[in-house]
Amino acid sequence: MQVGADRRQEAGFLAEQAVVPPTAEQKPHYLGHRDRLRERFASAGHSALPDYELLELLLFRLIPRADTKPVAKALLARFGTLAEVLGAPENLLREVKGIGPAVALDLKIIAAAAQRMLRSEIKGRETLSSWTQVLDYCRAAMAFEEREQFRILFLDKKNALIADEVQQTGTVDHTPVYPREVVRRALELSSTAIVLVHNHPSGDPTPSRADIDMTKEIVEIGKRLGIAVHDHIIIGKKGHVSMKGLLLI
Template identity: 85%
Template structure:
């Protein structure tokens, strides 16, 4: 079978090669010993013992099995800043980093999606307002590093358990059109009695704008007439978040 040259991960990953192709012991690539030591550190001391670049290396071991992944991990962090930003960034931007081709970029996004799914599962069937840290962690993982604004709604039942989580609108780098009537209509369709509004600021600054505040108040008024409570409107930035309720804006 011919090797797919479009997949930089290599055929069969780290599967052992036939004996006739094994290099002599002194000809082993230098990075193999480093991989073994890094895996051992993770196994014995856990992830807290590893800086971001080494944890990222561990992820890349399987994705790029036949190369030294330390320079790639460091290049990703130099470009995007943190491990969370690497996993949260756009697939096309990942491919601009030397050593990251389409297959590895896609695999990193799969890892990011799995992380988001895990965080979301922690909210399901829980009293959401008592799990505020998990709400913020999930929203940050889902939205903080998006290149365009997204308007997300968490729909809650009468016990404040999560019914649904939906991105209702996606806009530009600094604006998302939001229609209060559509927000309330969707809440009624899902039999939600309360909602949490969330949107991101791609600029990184989570400070609410005047338009954000006015739009939120319109949704609150529209919901009141139909028995739907707006618990909060959270704005997510790369370095933090802002709660309109916490800021006494609503």
Template identity: 80%
Template sequence: MAADGDDERGFFHERPLALKPGKTAVAKPQHAGHRDRLRQRFREAGSGALADYELLELLLFRSIPRADTKARAKALLKRFGSLAEVLGAPEHLLREVEDIGEGAALDLKVVAAAAQRMARGEIKGREILSSWTQVIDYCRAAMAFEDREQFRILFLDKKNALIADEVQQTGTVDHTPVYPREVVRRALELSATAVILVHNHPSGDPTPSRADIDMTKTIIASAKPLGISVHDHIIIGKKGHTSMKGLMLI
């Protein structure tokens, strides 16, 4: 495995190699032509013309400028399953893949963070209930591949526009402590009139547990006398999501 300093330039910085005095230029490595062709395909045909591993190659070009990235891209997909799961994987797990060093792993997490910000921008200030697909996309980008449970709250104003999005609690792989009074207190601080509760199941199965249902009903009972509605409780898994309202559980 090559050292980080030998094969990576973190944060997308691709610099030409400086020649030492008396040295002559050498031919470009074989992968250089492949990179040029892949970039050209992306420019001309867009992302839809590229397979997931090819998009991942493009991302790795900047952080690994002097080596073939195809094998690395395919190794990442084999380990995590999909491009979304690669970007959602914790940095320390990315570094466990052969020839993925600290710089490349960090660059992938920067891309993931940018994607989350873009998804959040799709719903910020908009009427949430009429932008439900964007809400789900944002929640999946933010939580689907976390390795611990998170309990997130979307706080809405009287027009159901997003005021704030906060992770209230982070727990273990199968449990997050939730305090209904804290949910209501924070909603009052933000002058929210409605909330959407969201949490993830790292196991991948978004089916609500009995504890999930009971906790949601407790929050509803605590919030209702204060004029705060709970529109839904969404559970996010790697392969999909569940709406408690859609299942008529609340």
């Protein structure tokens, strides 16, 4: 009968299917890439990796189940450099595809840890002999802020850093600074010298007329009370300017 033949044929087909071993699940392609990238970092160090690969290494932990290379490249395409990625505000980080609130927050935690590390390198040390570290710290802390900040580094008699404070935060192009308050705070901390620092969110660190006038006023008030102003540094995204270097102090 035809029905019996159909059933035998179906039974044979099922038996044939049963003896075929199940196909092993393929591992995601990015897992091998992650292993290779970790090995390169372990053997050659961070200098052997371009920014996007170092950023990938960070994202491995933050995004464990996805290909992070496109995300790393998208971040760099949006912000420019690894430093600018870490310095970017959380709300802008979240605009990049693949970056959610948790990952954006984790990137800011990494940035904060890096800033803390740089600050520890100058804390208690003779600041003027560690000027490169001072500039590195100020750049990491302020270069990519969206609003102007006015920061003061308070030094002791040996020019060692005793305090680092953001005294004012302003708008995109202005921060209100009160020279007498700057000097008053130095006296409270028994500081005998200060370094003034502020950022220009526009990216151009050229001092404005207002910057110059305000600095000269702080210098004059400080002189009368035995507080020296070693420098006023203006930080931009691509560099910095020293007012002392420009002979404005």
